[in-house]
Ligand SMILES: Nc1ncnc2c1ncn2[C@@H]1O[C@H](COP(=O)(O)OP(=O)(O)OP(=O)(O)O)[C@@H](O)[C@H]1O
């Protein structure tokens with residue numbers, strides 16, 4: 001068997017150019033395939049992270065009726081949940097929110113508005129609201145009724161820092177409340193639609209206007225340190241507070257969860273297609289090699305080389321070709337993904353488009369380690385499948401015929 | 407006892423709607439130590455006969471008995487192994503593995519027989535010396551002349567310690583000097599080591615050296631002496 005390996009190894013270098021082309025194409029194909037996968041995976045992770053940080057958090061708690069009818073009246077008392085979450089070490093941050101739907105207007109424009117009352121300190125730890133500010137201040141101590149509005153809304157309202165705008169909304173009893181707020185900051189969001197819709201005010205201000213106690217809130221959003229704890233905590237909370245609706249990010253944003261789930265499968269499909277293409281290259285090369293050498297193979301069978309050995313020899317040759325290119329491609333890919341994950345790839349040129357999907361302009365490629373192992377396994381399977389056909393062709397040669405035909 | 411015996415051996419080929427009797431009811435015995443030439447015009451059935459004797463082709467009818475074994479009854483794998491253990495082959499061309507040196511080519515056949523590394527090396531060097539290629543042992547086939555390649559092939563054929571060597575037109579691609587040299591070596595091996603050679607040829611000089619000549623025509627033996 002050692003000799004089979006030796007002969008096979010020498011055989012692949014008989015046609016150096018041809019073998020080099022195959023080895024290089026496997027190398028480049030796998031490298032590119034993994035890198036593109038890491039790029040997509042990183043993109044998806046960032047989108048997920050940004051959605052979670054921006055909007056949905058890991059866990060949201062509501063009054064169960066509020067989910068269907070988002071009316072001011074459907075609050076719940078935050079005290080008990082607050083006590084529960086307060087001492088839980090798994091939490092990174094959480095915050096309570098109050099919400100009201102209504103209208104925003106200035107002298108120039110009026111439109112629909114979602115008014116979100118936040119607790120400035122807790123909110124800053126939970127979401128990236130503070131970082132999103134492009135102008136002004138994040139809920140300064142002084143001054144009554146501060147509001148943060150999106151840049152797109154500011155443009156429509158023709159409002160600047162310090163401008164007064166009017167918010168109209170109904171309280172729980174059906175009274176229309178109209179109140180003046182002072183623009184203290186402008187924020188930038190991933191889409192102009194969100195910039196137009198969402199206005200952030202102090203929770204206490206909103207609660208007072210709505211006639212709610214400070215413990216009566218519409219939402220508690222929480223962020224955890226470890227992804228693995230999300231569902232566990234969700235179940236615990238549900239058990240402790242059966243009357244409340246406890247949702248994880250997967251329920252809040254099913255499409256995000258779905259994208260997350262099928263991502264790896266998609267990537268394996270991409271890699272699989274690349275490998276299918278590569279395997280045709282391998283099959284073609286090895287078939288040529290077998291047909292070119294049919295007299296020699298015929299002679300070997302005539303003098304007593306068993307069919308198993310002839311078969312193995314061709315199989316081994318194919319494996320050499322694939323195993324020269326494949327692992328090299330995986331290693332290079334691993335290295336470049338690692339490099340890319342440190343510095344990131346700046347796609348500023350396309351970032352306007354990306355922003356609408358909630359993605360930063362700098363992409364950090366990333367891949368779970370298991371994907372490298374999976375790819376390695378796929379390379380093996382591909383090689384095995386690609387090797388069988390040429391090796392079978394070699395077996396089917398009729399030794400006497402090959403020697404007769406000149 | 408004869409090392410090769412054929413009984414009523416026939417090999418037919420279908421060519422369109424008529425049948426070619428490539429080998430036609432041949433009865434033949436070959437004894438150990440013979441130096442036999444199979445002669446005849448082109449298409450007379452020499453190659454077919456040698457292939458049948460060598461277990462490379464199976465007869466349409468009749469029997470081939472080699473070393474007391476009815477090889478026409480052997481199945482594929484058993485036949486390959488029989489060839490490996492009992493018969494040495496020299497073909498007209500494409501005898502050697504291009505990526506192996508002369509010595510490795512000779513060793514290869516012993517490797518298939520699972521001989522030890524030491525045995526392989528000593529025997530390969532001995533045989534290459536015997537065919538006058540001491541200096542060329544580490545060269546690859548492409549670096550050898552046609553005559554030298556055929557001599558490596560003879561050494562390779564002998565490496566497995568076969569009962570006899572079959573050679574189908576071993577000199578057909580060689581110039582007259584190389585033909586002489588190869589014949590000298592084969593003849594010497596026959597005389598000194600008692601190796602049995604059976605070869606087909608068109609070459610009168612080769613025929614002249616044979617101890618026995620079998621003349622075939624239309625698949626039948628016409629003369630045998
Ligand atoms: N595979 C085959 N199919 C059909 N006919 C064949 C086949 N092989 C050999 N023949 C025929 O059998 C006959 C004997 O052929 P063979 O090759 O044995 O002759 P030969 O004596 O070796 O000829 P040469 O001196 O040209 O080598 C020829 O008529 C040939 O055409």
Ligand SMILES: [Mg+2]
Pocket residue numbers: 452453454574
């Ligand atoms: Mg012939």
